[in-house]
Amino acid sequence: NFYCQNASKSSIDWLDRPPASLVVEGQLRPAFAEESTMVSRHLLNGDEPLKDDKKGSGATFFKVEVLSIELITAYGTEPKVKIEEYRKSRPDIIAHSAPNIISRLRAGGDKITQALKSLCWRCKAIQVEEAAIIGVDCLGFDLRLCSGTQVQTLRFAFPTKASSEFSAEKQIHELLFPRRIHQEGESPQAQPKEY
16 A cells, blocks of 8 residues: 555656566677678668768677567566567557557547546446556557556457558547447347347
8 A cells, every 4th residue: 555655646647658568688799790781781871871981980780689588567577478489570560550549549638538437447347537548559459547546557459450550540439439239218128139
C-alpha cells in the first residue's frame, strides 16, 4: 500500500508509459571492414551516399553482438527470446502507423475515453477512472488504465489480424462502439434466429 500511495503522488503520467520493455544484452566491438562498407552505404550525406574521401575521416563503426534478449512486461519478465528467432522476425505491418492511430483516437476526446472505460467494464468487469491506448499492433492494442490507486495495462485482441492502418483502426472502433444486436426495448430472445 505504501508504494501505491507514493505512485499516486508521483508526477509521472503513468498512462503514457510504454506497455513493455525490451532488454538487449550484448557486446560492442569494432566492425570489420566489410561491415563498415555496408554501414557507410546506408549513411547519407543529404541525398548523396558518402564519398570515399569521407571514409578516411577517422570514423569508426561498431557492431553489437547480441547475447540475449528479454521482454519485460507489466506481468514480469517473459522467457528469453532466442537469437535465431529474433533474426528471423519481421517488423509488425502497422508499426509505423501506430502513432497516427493513437493520435487520432486521442483527438476523439471524451467520446473515445468513455468508450474505452465502457470497454473495460464490458470485457474485463473493471471500473476505471482514466484510460488511454498506448500501443497498437496488427494483433490488437494495449490500454493503460487507472482504477483507484492501481495503474495497469490491459491487452485487447482484434478478432482478425489487421493488414493495414485502416483495418486496425476499424477494428478498434468496432470494439469501442459495438453494434446493437437487438432494437431498443426488444429482448434478445425476441430476435428471429438466422440459420
